[in-house]
Amino acid sequence: MSHPHPELPLPPPLAEGGLRLVALGGLGEIGRNMTVFEYDGRLLIVDCGVLFPEPDQPGVDLILPDFRYLEGRFDLIDAVVLTHAHEDHIGALPYLLRERADIPLIGSRLTLALVRSKLTEHRLIPVVNEVAEGTRQQVGPFDLEFLSVNHSIPDALAVAIRTPAGLILHTGDFKMDQLPMDRRLTDIGGFARLGADGVDLLMSDSTNAEMPGFVVSEREIAPVLDQVFAGAEKRVIVACFASHVHRVQQVLDAAEKHGRKVAFVGRSMVRNMGVARDLGYLRVPGGMLVDMREAEEMRPQDVVLISTGSQGEPMSALSRMAGRDHPIRIAEGDTVILASSLIPGNETAVYRVINGLTRLGARVVHKGSSLVHVSGHAHAGELLFVLNVTKPGNFMPIHGEWRHLRAHARLAALSGVPEHNIVIADDGVVVDLVDGQAKISGSVPCGYVYVDGLSVGEVTDEQLKDRRILGEEGFVSVVIVLDSTSGKMVAQPEIHARGSGIDEAAFREVRPRIEEALARAAAEGITDAYQIQQLVRRAVGRWVSDHYRRRPMIIPVVVEV
């Protein structure tokens, strides 16, 4: 297996007749999926998603793929293929379309409908090209074939990319539910046909490569929901992802069976389910839907609320219900179902919501205790099916952290892909497919691009490091006013501390140390403001460390008057 390292040089020019691919996101992480394919000077992009920040990226709203590799070449992009409409596959489109508004977007009917409705909020009207499974389409030098896959959102597609350099199969996100709600199967027959033709490179979803066996069918949730509904005395509230049409369908089916009306709660839930219903992906029995205001007025035992907020997002309706800051007042006898995954990093927030709801008297059912969620990503057993029918010449695991990519690479090796034809790459690592062999040829600059408030790419890793120190240790600021001619202090040092856990009154003790440091500086003839700041910083820092064993950020400010 090839391993990238950060010291990889820029790649040499692409060999004649070869295909180059670079992931600008999605490798070594779960999120911001985006891969650029280059053939004969033209570019094709698959997906353009966002990554949600980790706790050590505080204050960051979103993380984008790094578009630097595309700089000056946006005009060469023939299209962006969108495999499905999850945020980690489409969320960065508004930022890409800022660079060039008319890049054609290719996707299935539901994918494009959800993308359009999302882009409308950014006042963007995209150029779209709707495709369906089983169809084939030439885009620049890229001959694209689309195959159906099932996932936790309807209408997802895999894409086969043919160029003279070879055939690449990119699965997108998928699983292989054999009894999917919409009977739309992952096209294993199509994969096998491509395998018979010869798949030169398989790029396949690694999210659950560590998980043995097979994902349980979405249908298995129905009896569990039925049982929970049957035992629910008062209100039922179901939280799930706002794009999980089949999960919502199952809740609607349970509501119908138990004679309850349904209200959608949360902007993205209302928006997406409207789109899904209009296009026929969601079947809503007549007269079943009510709006929130009506739901509030109804008897609790007659209502189901289907809500966002399953990840404990602090401003979501569910979090606000848990904190008694919402018109819906949770009470003894209410039932809350978290019919969703628990994304790593969100545990504390989710358990806080569960505890809050429980304290108010609700029974909370979640995937930790009941089968109210199944994953949208193939487990190892399913991944082996794909490896075995496609018999790829080369294999590259995608969509995953290193642990997932390595686990998927191990499966590929077990299934018979030779080790030297397995490529594990990071974001920014350049892979060339030349003469049927995929190889790492170098790397291009590729980092995190942070969206924070209105700014894109202005928050740096240095700034995040400052935030982490400030968040853990707080700061102490020391203002020294010096007479610009004599260099003497003309007022007492002003010392302020926030978040340091040190009482400001205690800083009285540090003043003599500062005066000492300044006297020493004066004696040594030091007059440079920066040097004086450093002396003050050291004097205060040492005092805090000795007395409190802490390391707040020390900010000395020297003003000369």
Added chain:
Amino acid sequence: MSHPHPELPLPPPLAEGGLRLVALGGLGEIGRNMTVFEYDGRLLIVDCGVLFPEPDQPGVDLILPDFRYLEGRFDLIDAVVLTHAHEDHIGALPYLLRERADIPLIGSRLTLALVRSKLTEHRLIPVVNEVAEGTRQQVGPFDLEFLSVNHSIPDALAVAIRTPAGLILHTGDFKMDQLPMDRRLTDIGGFARLGADGVDLLMSDSTNAEMPGFVVSEREIAPVLDQVFAGAEKRVIVACFASHVHRVQQVLDAAEKHGRKVAFVGRSMVRNMGVARDLGYLRVPGGMLVDMREAEEMRPQDVVLISTGSQGEPMSALSRMAGRDHPIRIAEGDTVILASSLIPGNETAVYRVINGLTRLGARVVHKGSSLVHVSGHAHAGELLFVLNVTKPGNFMPIHGEWRHLRAHARLAALSGVPEHNIVIADDGVVVDLVDGQAKISGSVPCGYVYVDGLSVGEVTDEQLKDRRILGEEGFVSVVIVLDSTSGKMVAQPEIHARGSGIDEAAFREVRPRIEEALARAAAEGITDAYQIQQLVRRAVGRWVSDHYRRRPMIIPVVVEV
């Protein structure tokens, strides 16, 4: 079921012949377990543990139970019963013993040995009273009987507390492994005997009350370890809790079978396993142990390292190996086993370690993918056994967040405990057992006590709120130097920003706003420094919000010279 609310008043004096109990930690949270029992003016404490901070308590090292309820009454404490030696049951002892050093500590042989070795590091020599299961002992007015329970540490005890007010059974942490490594069973027969005598109040471990069924036996891990060892080409590194003697025993057994030497890594691992071995709780084949330095020199395939760091603690050996900052250099072919639970809140840190190790070439086996960990806490099936054999007059779920306490209360109700005899209480809520009825009678002040560096109880919730704001948004400080007589600025405002994501150069634009604000203040005759600060804060805050949609902490400093 009785529900506490924060508005509960201080309780009335305890009724004649009644028993009062108050948890100072461990209710509504997993950790800092500590319950105070009061009878006839004397006090008995069960456990005295710490809680580890959540991500929204940044910079905090530990959280202690709130001892305020004991203020002025430390002399009335007859003993502290320690059910077992986990940190969440013993970790706050050094802080309690600061208040009165000679409080007798009662516990089993291993528990007291581990406690003594811990307290030595705090230069404390405790007064101890060793007990064993099946024994009974009078301590003040409390007649104590000890029963064996199994858990993820050997030699754990449940305690029955008899007073004229009735019999209370406190389970401590437990599960009911029917084939435990040391053949020491949870004494269900003893529980049944107490049940026959009449248990007036059962206080039982709720940690896994949401989990259906039964915990798999610790022994089931052995074949998995065997298989992983058999497939390991190079070094094997096992990370687990430093007190999990049976887990370590299983690793030693696997190492023996596969002809590998073992080194312990991490201070607490070395310390605890030394104690466990000396007392005969850990069987180490002769010549098997080597020290770290020797292990580094040996061929990788001849070595097992047993290490701390299973929770992704950044300074642990395992984290440092993942970051290439440790003498042990992880390489292709190494195997790392995380034979431990994943405590909620630690996911991001643990996955970072797994990814780091994987990237260096290690195969990482963890409980998400293999049976290399079983819980130490009884699942619902086991909890029902205890409820059914003890047939308690009253039930109080302990050790758990609200979701766990409620789930356990539901089990109690299903098993036949009348709803009005089930008490769910929070920390600080006072429960009186009078005439065979347990009832909430009020509450006492009880909050988080933060240990941060050398300080105990000095970091306030206000300070933590500041840290959260600083960590999310950073800060902007603005220093204004005014002439004390004219009130005019005598230098340009000094503006510094850290972690705000705003370039300091951009602040040039805000200077006119500050001057404007000061001019307005002067025109209105405002000379008070505090008021001027507020004006500056508002002017800068509004500018930042308008231009960046952010809310950093704004720190105005006005110095008069």
